[in-house]
Amino acid sequence: MRTPKDYTDNTGKPNWCPGCGNFGIEAGLKMAMSKLNLDPDNVALVSGIGCGANAPYWFNTYGLVTLHGRPLPVATGVKLGNHELTVIAWSGDGDAYGIGMGHFIHAMRRNANVTYLVGNNTVYGLTKGQASPTAEKGQISPSTPFGTPDPNIDPLALAMSSKCSFIARGFAGNLPHLSNLIAEGIKHKGFSLIDIYQPCVAWDKTHGYAYYQEKTFDLATVNHDVTNKQAALKMIFDKSEKLPIGIFYKEEREVYEDEQPQFKRGPLAHRDIENINIKAIFDQYSF
Amino acid sequence: MVGGTAGEGVDLPGTLFGKLCMSAGLRLKTNAEFHSVIKGYNNIYQIRASENPVYSHMSKYDLVLALDKDTTDLYMDDVVPGGGVIYDPDITKVEREGVKLFPVPLRAIAKEKVGLELAKNVVGIGAACGLLDYPIDILLDLLIKTFARKGKEITSKNIDAAQAGYNYVRENFPKEFDYIIKPKKNPEKTFMANGNYMITFGAIKAGCKFVSEYPMTPSSSVLHCMAKHAREYEISVNHVEDELSAINMAIGAGFSGCRSMAATSGGGFSLMTEAVGFAGMTEIPIVIVEVQRPGPSTGLPTRSGQGDLRQVLHASQGDFPKIVLSPGTHEEAFYMAFEAFNLAEMYQCPVILLTEKYLGEGDANIPFPDTTNLKINRGxxxxxxxxxxxxxxxxxxxxxxxxxxxxxxxxxxxxxxxxxxxxxxxxxxxxxxxxxxxxxxxxxxxxxxxxLPPVVIEGKENAEVTLVCWGATYGPAYEAIEWLKKKGISANLLHVKYLSPLQPGINEALSKTKRPILIEGNITAQLGGLIAEKVGIDIQSKILDYSGRPFTPDQIAREVIKIIK
Structure with missing residues (x-):
């Protein structure tokens, strides 16, 4: 069996701020990988742009640091190119819910077997703390000195309406819980969204570790039925007192690549492409 | 030429006529000019056919099938002396000397024989078949094949319509038209496809296993053709949410080891631009097909142009290697698409196959390309x-x-x-x-x-003028040589196929020419600028057409004469 250390690339060390929530996500992902005993050579970790997006450098898996907002299409392409790989995409909230919002919604309805980790800290950390789409109305930031004028978006509610087949939320400060959640997401057949509360120690002093430790509770402790859409929506929208973490909703439905006969004979990337008979196609158009 | 109103079926008689010519063993090339609407407005479908290979459509017509009044109002001056016009006397009048008029009550016949005015186009094509003295059985056979999936009733109605048009002409205008279609003996076997299909076939042969695209005229038939053959050739074909997704997904598939492709037109390519640099930086092989239409912005969505050369050459911030190639003919579209995938893997960079609506959506029938020398090279x-x-x-x-x-x-x-x-x-x-x-x-x-192979001058050495062009302007320029010859002017041709890196040998080739003339479908002579920049030769004479309509050989000849006289 592999241990979390077996997924570490020792070329360099993470350059996140001390105490950054990304350390928790990194550790949680490595714990999940070791729990599932994944072969690092069969894993593709695809990130966008942001603090967390540097993560692939510190994993010994195949990695892709893409463009801001584009990890999901790239990850989907990797998965469809070789559907035997475990493909994990990693974004921040700006990457996923700002510039990449279009892809987010379509990836969920497409339901390719990709796991999506989104570090949600309500700010753009790498560009010095501007408010992200998950910041609540009124949040003061360098780009919104008088408070953000827009109300926040709710990614989990969007996920529900976009037919996402696995909807979960974790907390970067609760590793046993987060690593289980990620492992469940990877095991899930279809697209899995794991939004992760992630303190930004540099730019957001109000949502620190203590805040989330105090506010969050595990859905598993309240008999939440993960197959019940109404129950899931209630948990997503009810933020009156405590913030639930865990699996909100889960369903088994058709996986994009599994439905298409093209994929049946193994990864497309491994096909023999010598001597493809193109004459057969010319014949079809000679009438 | 078939002219009619959008939504009334101009393509059907056009393609049927093309297939008729093909069955007679002729070679043909088509061009459709239509508006960016689904219904209304006059559309035309041009077919040029010959015993010999044809490289271009023409601006003059031997026979016009006018399904609407606009066609007779707009195009009668373009019928050659001795040519003919089939029109419906119930909707339009035609007065033109030296042209043979064939009034056929297309609508009335359609209504009477099959109870459906819409069948007038098939009546019209039956009439054309009769005038050209071509066996109706072949047309009927084509109709059976065309409508096979739509059921017996629709097939038989179309057969009745075609037969009625044919009979009407045989009774009322027996042997009145000087043109006939004579089947060629032992013709070479051909198949018919547009340039986008040829590119798709080249991609399939190259082992492309992943395609992601967002529809955009005039590139959409790449997606349609790929989707149609996706299961047969085991290709993942994906109609995705936008062009950003299309190219990034294709890059992801390229990273996984699949040969992958995204196709679009100029506007979609603009959206893909950032990711072109991403592929360049990460050195992930990817092929992008850009089928040009005139810009800027939405521009002329259904027309042709060559205004995107600079956009693709300079796409994305910073310097990185990028290969741009542009085919001149249907055959070249097939071979270059194949080559593009080899180049992408050999040089691990984005390869852009730049073409235009004229080639992309224009049909031609060509002999089966020889594929024995096509070898996969994965670098x-x-x-x-x-x-x-x-x-x-x-x-x-x-x-x-x-x-x-x-x-x-x-x-x-x-x-x-x-x-x-x-x-x-x-x-x-x-x-x-x-x-x-x-x-x-x-x-x-x-x-x-x-x-890279250096450029070659096609045609006579020491010609008076050298036509310099790229992309599908090749066809009309190639045929213009014959037109100029008839006027006593010798011309040859320099077609640049690789735009990045710029094909070698241009300097040597141009130094041997007497008078180079640039022919481009844009307003700034983009290839001319590129040659000036890279080769140091600023070609002074230019024929530029940015109307959205492709060049015709007679137009080029006319303009060349204007320049040199």
């Missing part, structure tokens, strides 16, 4: 046993090309990053490391440039 993609402990994905090499591994291969794991990085893929901002990899990437273009 430095390593086998599992070639990956050792010293593997560096972005290794500094003399020719600029690094070894490449794909996910799943033992020992080949690396991070492909859009940030500047070292030989091992790890990010860096160290000056020497940054310079070294930047220079190494750019060296790939030098390597390629030395291997």
């Amino acid at each position: 430095q993609l390593l086998d599992d046993n070639q990956i050792d402990d010293n593997f560096l994905r972005y290794k500094n090499t003399k020719n600029g090309i690094s070894p490449r591994s794909i996910p799943g291969q033992k020992g080949g794991a690396h991070t492909a990053s859009s940030y500047e990085h070292r030989e091992d893929g790890y990010f860096t901002e160290e000056i020497d490391e940054c310079n070294s990899i930047h220079e190494r990437r750019m060296r790939k273009l030098d390597t390629l440039k030395n291997l």
